[in-house]
Amino acid sequence: MNILGLNAYHGDASACLLRDGKLVAAAEEERFRRIKHWAGFPSQAIAWCLKDAGLSLSDIDHVAINQDSGANLWRKLAFTLKQRPDISLVLDRLKNKRKRTGVAEELSTSLGQPFKGEVHYVEHHHAHLGSAFLVSPFPEAVAVSVDGFGDFASAAWGIGRGDQVEVDDKVYFPHSLGIFYESITQFIGFPHYGDEYKVMGLAPYGEPKYLPEMRRIVRLQDDGRFELNLDYFRHHREKVEYEWDNGQPIVGSLFSDALIELLGSARGKDDPLEQRHKDIARSAQAMYEEAFFHLVTRLHEKYHVDALALAGGCAMNSVANGKVLRNSPYKKLYVQAAAGDAGGALGAALITHRQQAGGSSARSTMDHAFWGPHFSDEEIGALVTRRSTEIAGAGCTIEQLTDEQVLVDRAAACAARGDVLGWFQGRMEWGPRALGNRSIVCDPRRADMKDILNQKIKRRESFRPFAPSILREATAEWFETDDDVPFMMQVYQIRAEKRGQIPAVTHVDGSGRLQTVTRAANPRYYALIESFRALTGVPMVLNTSFNENEPVVCRPEEALDCFLRTRMDTLVMGTWVLTRS
Structure with a gap:
């Protein structure tokens, strides 16, 4: 059973694909459209999910959308009768309701393929609760949605x-x-x-x-x-x-x-x-x-x-x-x-699968976020070759390092000497955080690194902090917690005696937005941090999203463009290394 989950006609539009109840692909539309928080119908994310799974739209049995205009109907009527809001407010909501009832037609029109399945409307917060609990590691939990x-x-x-x-x-x-x-x-x-x-x-x-x-x-x-x-x-x-x-x-x-x-x-x-x-x-x-x-x-x-x-x-x-x-x-x-609205696509799909499968269904814990597009070394190599004249004109050298240890050692050495390192690997992250596959990686020990990043790449408000990615087993030594935090969704206090060693990721109140990294979830990123620890004694790197006032890069073309138009020092895409001389 193939189920397509959608967050549509809203900010952070997204799509995901379940095959027999297992997540196989997920991405936000903004990564393809290159417009932050893109709102509307996620046709390009849908097309990519289908392509990645080798399916056509006619192979989809069910489409689940994380909104149900019939939900809480009596509450809506009671509010309208009691409060008598501006008529334009009521008409605007009716227009949105009509739009969301045309999902099947829009699917066929936007993808140019026939859709033969069923559309299911899952109440917004029910979808959120499903996205929170049904991929959690807990057999039982209080589930809460707030937005x-x-x-x-x-x-x-x-x-x-x-x-x-x-x-x-x-x-x-x-x-x-x-x-x-x-x-x-x-x-x-x-x-x-x-x-x-x-x-x-x-x-x-x-x-x-x-x-x-x-x-x-x-x-x-x-x-x-x-x-x-x-x-x-x-x-x-x-x-x-x-x-x-x-x-x-x-x-x-x-x-x-x-x-x-x-x-x-x-x-x-x-x-x-x-x-x-x-x-x-x-x-x-x-x-x-x-x-x-x-x-x-x-x-x-x-x-x-x-x-x-x-x-x-x-x-x-x-x-x-x-x-x-x-x-x-x-x-x-x-x-x-993807705790926000993008993740509602996943919750709607999971709830619909359970309703359609009947009986109990096996659950899978989401312990990593790498569900998006991926590109082979051959594809990256073809891009680098095609644009080699432009790359050379920017004063950059090109190497391919196929030995894994040599690759991560080179990248770690770049970060340790103060370079700004673009790191483009594997499948793109699901959700808003760059978690080691579409990341900019730097040395957390440098007190001036925040200013360097803002001047060279980010051009953003100076008060905004940068986050640490740490080897999971070192977490308790550096932070006042020993929890798994794989998605950078929690801020914890850095131990007071450690703050002076990592000023670039220590916020003004002594905290850091933590990401714990395991070898099982992301072997190459783990190896990079491990190599950085061998060089510096610090088991973490500064990790920020690979972008410049745009959505996180999705394709190698976008990573290369960002590298060339900013003052990034080194770019590692797969096994290909570009270095500014």
């Missing part, structure tokens, strides 16, 4: 047991922690869809001086729920601009004038960042954590289960995630590689 909105809800929870996960309860529109955080992100002057991580990165530079004001915005309920003080928002009564049609997502201003009266003037995107903005960021992060832990702690009291599986856009808040085992009763945590 902006999907199918008229912003949060849901339930229990996952065996091969099933069910929704027990929800928080409904218009209340949303995701909308709260996105509103503050806009207020601080970060207007683009997905900019919330900038607030999270800015927060350690501030103090929670505005936490009393935040508690006026978000109200905690006795049963663990949260509510927004709607005076500070527009999304529930006016038509806020949302653009999801075949391009970069656009979200209009979500906050009302009342928020300006509460917090002072909003920052323009080009205005200087003041201490006040940093304090607001810290206060918003503190408020999010307060509400998040209020919810998950109450759920532990209710279910008495010690494992927690998280999904939804808010599950990308790696700072909060890193405090779960310290600040709540849970003893185990799992956050999959």
Whole structure:
């Protein structure tokens, strides 16, 4: 049974493919379109998944999409009758509903192939819960989804047991922690869809001086729920601009004038960042954590289960995630590689497989994220040969190192001497993080490496931190944890006595967004870090995404282009090594 899972007509559009319940391919549309968070119908991701599996659209038995316009229908009607929102808001949602009912037709039209299977609509948060629990290592867990909105809800929870996960309860529109955080992100002057991580990165530079004001915005309920003080928002009564049609997502201003009266003037995107903005960021992060832990702690009291599986856009808040085992009763945590909306494609496909297969189904743990496109050494070699004149003109030499140890030793030596190293290997990562196959790798010991990266490659805000990739067995020696963190979804404190040795990956508050690396999950990347340790005594490297203000590179052509237009020192693609002289 072949099942195609989709996140469509929304930001971070994506596709994945299950064969007999096993994930075989997954990718986000942005990697093919080269537009961050691309929203719309993921036709190119679908085409790639089919090609990778050697299938045509007619071989697909079921298509599962992570939205169901019929879900929570009575809640929608009750809200409309009670609140009487702007008619343009209602009409906009009806237009989106009509669009999503045409999936079968759009599949056939966009791929130029017949589709003979069935389309299944899986409620948004049910898909998130499935994506969290059904690939986790836990036989039983509390599953929680928290995001902006999907199918008229912003949060849901339930229990996952065996091969099933069910929704027990929800928080409904218009209340949303995701909308709260996105509103503050806009207020601080970060207007683009997905900019919330900038607030999270800015927060350690501030103090929670505005936490009393935040508690006026978000109200905690006795049963663990949260509510927004709607005076500070527009999304529930006016038509806020949302653009999801075949391009970069656009979200209009979500906050009302009342928020300006509460917090002072909003920052323009080009205005200087003041201490006040940093304090607001810290206060918003503190408020999010307060509400998040209020919810998950109450759920532990209710279910008495010690494992927690998280999904939804808010599950990308790696700072909060890193405090779960310290600040709540849970003893185990799992956050999959694509915890946000892209991952809903996987959850929808997994739930549909269980419904169609009948009886119990075997589960597979997602312990790596390498489900995307891959390219052979022959393909990379042909590209390098085809563009050899351009490469030579940029002052670069070309070598092929087919001996594995020689290859990783050369790359490790480059990083150890302070080079900026492009590292392009194997299958592209699923989810937003570069995890050692589409990465830029540097020396974490250099205090100036953050500035070097920002000047040479990234050209981004100076406050944003870079992450460490560490050999799994060395984790407890360097971090205040000994957990598996393969997807860079948790931030932990670096041990105080170690921070001075790795300043390039130590954030201002002593933390680092951790990625643990095992030989089994990524042999070549593990060998690179192992070789770096042999040279330096440090069992980790700085790892940041291979891109320059664009989606993470997907194809070797994009890696080469990024290398040539920036001041990267060395590029390793497969066994091919390009070095600037």
